[in-house]
Amino acid sequence: MxxxxxxxxxxxxxxxxxxxxxxxxxxxxxxxxxxxGLGRRLPWVQWxxxxxxxxxxxxxxxxxxxxxxxxxxxxxAVHTVHAMLAQIVExxxxxxxxxxxxxxxxxxLALLAGRTYQHTLAGIAGLSGWYMRPRQKSSEYGVRTxxxxxxxxxxxxxxxxxxxxxxxxxxxxxxxxxxxxPQEPKAPWxxxxxxxxxxxxxLAEHIVGGxxxxxxxxxxxxxxxxxxxxxxxxxxxxxxxxxxxxxxxxLVSMELEGGTLLQVVxxxxxxxxxxEADLSIGATGLELLLPGARKPFSLPFPRRVDTDGAxxxxxxxxxxxxKLTLRVAAAC
Numbered sequence: 001m002x003x004x005x006x007x008x009x010x011x012x013x014x015x016x017x018x019x020x021x022x023x024x025x026x027x028x029x030x031x032x033x034x035x036x037g038l039g040r041r042l043p044w045v046q047w048x049x050x051x052x053x054x055x056x057x058x059x060x061x062x063x064x065x066x067x068x069x070x071x072x073x074x075x076x077a078v079h080t081v082h083a084m085l086a087q088i089v090e091x092x093x094x095x096x097x098x099x100x101x102x103x104x105x106x107x108x109l110a111l112l113a114g115r116t117y118q119h120t121l122a123g124i125a126g127l128s129g130w131y132m133r134p135r136q137k138s139s140e141y142g143v144r145t146x147x148x149x150x151x152x153x154x155x156x157x158x159x160x161x162x163x164x165x166x167x168x169x170x171x172x173x174x175x176x177x178x179x180x181x182p183q184e185p186k187a188p189w190x191x192x193x194x195x196x197x198x199x200x201x202x203l204a205e206h207i208v209g210g211x212x213x214x215x216x217x218x219x220x221x222x223x224x225x226x227x228x229x230x231x232x233x234x235x236x237x238x239x240x241x242x243x244x245x246x247x248x249x250x251l252v253s254m255e256l257e258g259g260t261l262l263q264v265v266x267x268x269x270x271x272x273x274x275x276e277a278d279l280s281i282g283a284t285g286l287e288l289l290l291p292g293a294r295k296p297f298s299l300p301f302p303r304r305v306d307t308d309g310a311x312x313x314x315x316x317x318x319x320x321x322x323k324l325t326l327r328v329a330a331a332c
Contacts, residue, residue, distance in 0.1 A: 012097040012122065013046040013088050014038075015235070017081070019104025019128070020062060020157065024049030027103070046093070050084065050236045057109050062157045064108075067130045067165055074112070074132065075267060079250040081113035084235040089119075101125030101148075104158065108132045111166070115142035115175075118254065118302075123148060128158050131166035137253055138173060140302065146176040249290055249297040252321065256328070262305055264324040266297075274315040274322065283307055283329065288322075304329040 014031075018024050031039035031047040039047065057080075058073040081100070088098055099122050102110035107129025114124035115138035125148040147170055151163035163179075170177045252265040264286075271277060271290060278289040278296070283304045289296040305326040312325040 010044050010046045011093060012042075012044060012099075013048060013093050014099045014101065015048045015050075015081075015084060015088065017057060017100075017102030017106030017110050018049065018051065019102065019106045020056070022103070024051040046231060048084075048088070048231045048235055050233070053236065057105060060105050064130055064158045064162060067132065067134055067162055070133075074109075075250055075252075077109050078113045078116065080236075081109060082117060082251075085113075085117060085119075085121075087235050095119035095121055097122055099123045099125060101127075102129065103127045104129060107149075111147070112136070114145055114147075115139065116251075116253070117142060117145075118251070118300075120144040122146075126150070126166075128152060128155050128163075129166070130158055130162040131169050134169060137255060138175075139254060140256060143173050143175055146178070148178045148180070150180045249288055251299060254299075254302070256302065260328050262301060262303060262324075262326045262328055264299070264326070266299075266322045266324075268315075268320050268322055271315075271320065272317050274313065279313070281305075281307060281324070281326070286324075301326075 016024070016027055016030065018027055027049045039045070058071050058077040060071045085095070085098060085100065089095055100110045100114045101107070101124065104127070107126030109132070111124055111126050111129055112132045114121055116136065118139055118141055120141045123146045127150045129149070149163060149166060151158070151160050153160050167177060167179050249269070250267050252267050254262070254264045256262055266288065268277065268290065276291050280287045285298060285300040287296040287298050306329050313322060315322045
């Protein structure tokens with residue numbers, strides 16, 4: 001290596017969620033395939049292909065007829081993905097350098113988790129997915145995240161009409177959207193020739209944003225000791241540990257209304273009364289400790305709030321939802 005050549009570690013990550021009857025290992029070719037793999041074009045990117053512990057990220061039935069169909073374990077799946085993203089951030093990679101993507105149900109989960117995440121990502125990429133929970137609002141950070149959606153015209157599991165519906169909803173929200181329809185519905189990247197691979201790479205580099213500025217830099221060779229499979233396993237382990245620690249407390253939504261009110265909705269499983277929980281609200285965030293939890297659930301606020309309004313909390317034992325209405329503090 002030349003003496004003046006700068007060595008940099010990978011500073012971006014792609015987190016990819018597999019689809020139906022698949023595993024994360026089945027998608028490693030997305031990185032390493034000699035023809036269409038993106039790893040050789042984006043060598044400064046870490047890749048993670050986790051496998052759902054139960055084989056599926058959530059309970060679903062194919063074919064998907066309507067995007068609004070509700071499935072079990074979706075909340076847990078979203079929380080798991082958010083925990084994985086948090087682990088990547090803790091490793092030193094900024095949210096703005098993370099692409100979240102997936103195939104089939106994994107794509108639907110990636111889109112839902114990405115658009116409700118409390119940080120703006122580099123991008124969301126979905127192959128043959130759909131827009132799950134259309135009534136659930138995206139976070140103010142989610143609408144700033146660019147999205148790439150790809151779909152096969154002859155997909156029997158997820159009709160292409162759901163792709164069009166998803167594109168329409170994203171465009172109405174003002175999301176920067178790229179749409180692509182490859183010929184092979186099940187795994188489009190496997191059938192790519194060199195020209196098509198170049199087009200997919202162009203779209204991928206666009207959604208990742210500023211990664212191209214690092215082209216030609218030398219990547220830290222020690223990263224080879226940390227393969228994508230091992231990284232994926234660590235992310236899944238960390239996500240499950242995070243779920244056990246907070247005892248099924250998760251963010252449903254957090255929205256600013258008119259710039260003066262902050263509405264926060266949390267889902268609390270196994271709690272019949274707010275008196276069972278220890279809730280602490282400060283100007284910059286909240287902490288909620290549930291019975292049996294080893295550590296509190298923490299949530300930073302996007303704006304400072306007046307703590308005098310912290311008693312504006314309503315809990316429904318029927319739905320398990322805690323709603324907080326807080327007044328945004330006046331600018332100093």
